[in-house]
Amino acid sequence: MQKPPLIEVAGLRKFFPIKKGLLRRTVGNVRAVDGVSFSIAAGETLGLVGESGCGKSTVGRAVLRLIEPSAGSIKINGKEIVSANKQEMRGLRRQMQIVFQDPFSSLNPRIKAGEIVGEPLKVHGVGNKQERDARVAQLFQRVGLRPAQMNNYPHQFSGGQRQRVSIARALALDPHFIVADEPVSALDVSIQAQVINLLMDLQRELGLSYLFISHNLAVVEHISHRVAVMYLGRIVEYADKAALFAKPLHPYTEALLAAVPLPDPALKRTRLRVEGDVPSPIDPPPGCHFHPRCPYAEARCKIEAPALRDVGVGRQVACHLR
Numbered sequence: 001m002q003k004p005p006l007i008e009v010a011g012l013r014k015f016f017p018i019k020k021g022l023l024r025r026t027v028g029n030v031r032a033v034d035g036v037s038f039s040i041a042a043g044e045t046l047g048l049v050g051e052s053g054c055g056k057s058t059v060g061r062a063v064l065r066l067i068e069p070s071a072g073s074i075k076i077n078g079k080e081i082v083s084a085n086k087q088e089m090r091g092l093r094r095q096m097q098i099v100f101q102d103p104f105s106s107l108n109p110r111i112k113a114g115e116i117v118g119e120p121l122k123v124h125g126v127g128n129k130q131e132r133d134a135r136v137a138q139l140f141q142r143v144g145l146r147p148a149q150m151n152n153y154p155h156q157f158s159g160g161q162r163q164r165v166s167i168a169r170a171l172a173l174d175p176h177f178i179v180a181d182e183p184v185s186a187l188d189v190s191i192q193a194q195v196i197n198l199l200m201d202l203q204r205e206l207g208l209s210y211l212f213i214s215h216n217l218a219v220v221e222h223i224s225h226r227v228a229v230m231y232l233g234r235i236v237e238y239a240d241k242a243a244l245f246a247k248p249l250h251p252y253t254e255a256l257l258a259a260v261p262l263p264d265p266a267l268k269r270t271r272l273r274v275e276g277d278v279p280s281p282i283d284p285p286p287g288c289h290f291h292p293r294c295p296y297a298e299a300r301c302k303i304e305a306p307a308l309r310d311v312g313v314g315r316q317v318a319c320h321l322r
């Protein structure tokens with residue numbers, strides 16, 4: 001029998017109500033996430049990519065129930081998260097963690113790094129102080145820091161080291177699943193590869209699954225096994241990494257790929273470029289949300305929303321023409 005995926009997300013929606021007037025009546029919704037489904041196997045990385053404002057970070061937070069989903073199902077190891085009560089959530093939280101984009105603002109500047117990393121152990125009542133300190137020292141070493149640095153404050157670390165502290169904290173409770181939300185975007189390019197390689201080493205060693213969120217397809221290509229491309233709250237393409245980078249099917253994926261710099265400046269991209277910004281999720285364009293920016297758009301694209309349909313083994317695309 002085939003093993004079920006570690007993470008199964010089905011029909012996830014997150015709408016933020018827009019309230020107006022004295023009575024704070026709901027006059028509309030920001031449809032940040034509008035029916036997203038995916039799965040992640042044990043030891044696998046799913047890259048979730050899209051421009052800023054497409055809803056990818058909201059997916060990451062909703063999957064961990066850091067914000068309450070409006071609808072949909074999220075399962076970890078077959079256990080439903082959405083309907084879990086407070087006590088069940090406490091147990092489930094040990095299995096799933098998050099690493100944020102900006103390690104400076106996500107780490108309390110007044111707390112020593114060792115205490116930051118050890119805090120989840122304390123909150124979950126793991127071991128005594130001595131055992132927790134030993135575990136934190138081990139975690140520091142595992143992420144490439146010296147145990148002596150446990151006494152340093154966040155400002156005494158470089159950006160890359162601070163992200164290592166965040167990763168050590170995320171690992172403290174031996175999770176199975178980590179949401180990495182733009183974890184290298186705030187770092188120098190030279191440091192980005194080191195942090196990505198650390199995440200990949202940890203995955204090999206600990207069998208971790210990642211939802212790796214990024215606006216940068218080049219970074220996603222390096223770490224992901226499969227990739228989901230998101231546009232205005234919906235997944236528009238879902239494929240194995242190799243297939244997606246060899247031949248993007250959705251015009252939006254094509255455009256994202258065209259924006260990735262080539263290693264040799266003499267080479268030129270012949271692929272599609274699109275102009276303009278992502279439209280507002282308060283009032284998304286009718287039909288295919290991408291039609292105002294799509295050079296291939298036809299009359300029906302403005303009326304009819306394309307469904308995400310299977311176009312090959314494990315590959316899906318939401319476009320009338322592909």
Ligand code: SF4
Pocket residue numbers: 250251252288289290291294295296297298301306318319320321322
């Ligand atoms: Fe472009 Fe139409 Fe495909 Fe949307 S459905 S991506 S507008 S061709």
